[in-house]
Amino acid sequence: MTGAQEERAALVRTLEKVGPDAPTLCEGWTTRDLLAHLVVRERRPDTGPGILIPALAGYTEKVRAKAAERDFGDLLADLASGPPLYSPFRLVDRFANLAEMFVHHEDVLRGGVDPDSDWTPRPLSASLEKELRGPAASMARMTLKRIPARVTLRTPDGRDLVSVGSGDEVVVTGPVGELVLFVFGRRPVAVTFSGADAAVAAVRESSHGL
Template sequence: MTGQLHDLRRTVRREREALCYSLLAAGAGAPTLCTGWDVLDLAAHLVVRERRPDLAAGVALPPLRGLLDRATAAERDRGLPAVVERFRSGPPPWSPFAVPGVDVVGNLVELVVHHEDVRRAQGMPPRTDVPEVQEAVWGLLGVGGPALLARAGVPAVAVRPDGPRRVLRRGDHPVVLTGEPVELLLLLYGRRSAAQVDVGGPSLSVSRFERAHLGV
């Protein structure tokens, strides 16, 4: 277990570095898949999320929204290179994301999804050279999949192109989602247009899934 955690933390560090590269390569004003956000907005969000976890509730609670917006604007004012460097340095010691293990559970999905938010918005194809990321995401789908599909109310099974299957939400007549783990993750996080996933199964299940709200 210790060795597995070490490998996962190394994967998180590599994904952070790769995301930093993609943010800088795209440029501050480049689009992302996050509606209304350019690359600088996304980079500022990543820094505030790790350095000001006390403001996380501002996403849903209006009394804290102003504080969250001001903290994000302050990061934006630093400019993209400085913001990316702050993100590259990792969470500060007081951040919960600095706790060993929390960075895996709390950061891996965030980094992968936002990395693809940047890449796909620039017209880049799925990555084929990150097997460690695919394996890590596949493992986490078994943990987070049921929650991501809760509001959809549709039983679902994930199938990798090379054969492995995983039940994401139990129930009769499940929809069958076939794709690489990162593509499945993008779909479950609401990036339908970008995710390269085949949706199959009973027609009624597919219809319900296609109408369902996905994401957080």
């Protein structure tokens, strides 16, 4: 089982447990809304451009909102079954859906939690942690490049995953999963910061993420 499949199955179990009306870290979205987004993303390729192009976002949201009216159990079954044969995600599931399933799973698990609170991460399998190193580094290059600091992502065992940007160095240390959530701009997140005070403040206060 790939990391994407592992997280998909775990997300489905969590959604079954919390139901359709639980809060998420996605502003304005309940678990039903988030589930509809995931299903539409894989099963309606015509909505893909609206995720990246603001001028087309209205159409994508219209389709997602309509999907959210469906039976919650049916939506769960669609998510659990994975990308259909016609989906562009079918052949690239292990790469394109790893961060998507992991981050949105955490969006559900941390929904409604004070963003400034301490958070104890769930244990991840060694194989999942290994697979998440790639998304942590690649997304950091996208989301952290405009922060006025040189940001290095480091795991607790001293492994540096990536360094991005320029300026005073700030080291962000945490488990791989938490580093992924950090570069996606999620909070609460269990990471620590080290570096010059002004640079650390700039990193902490930045609005990076997706």
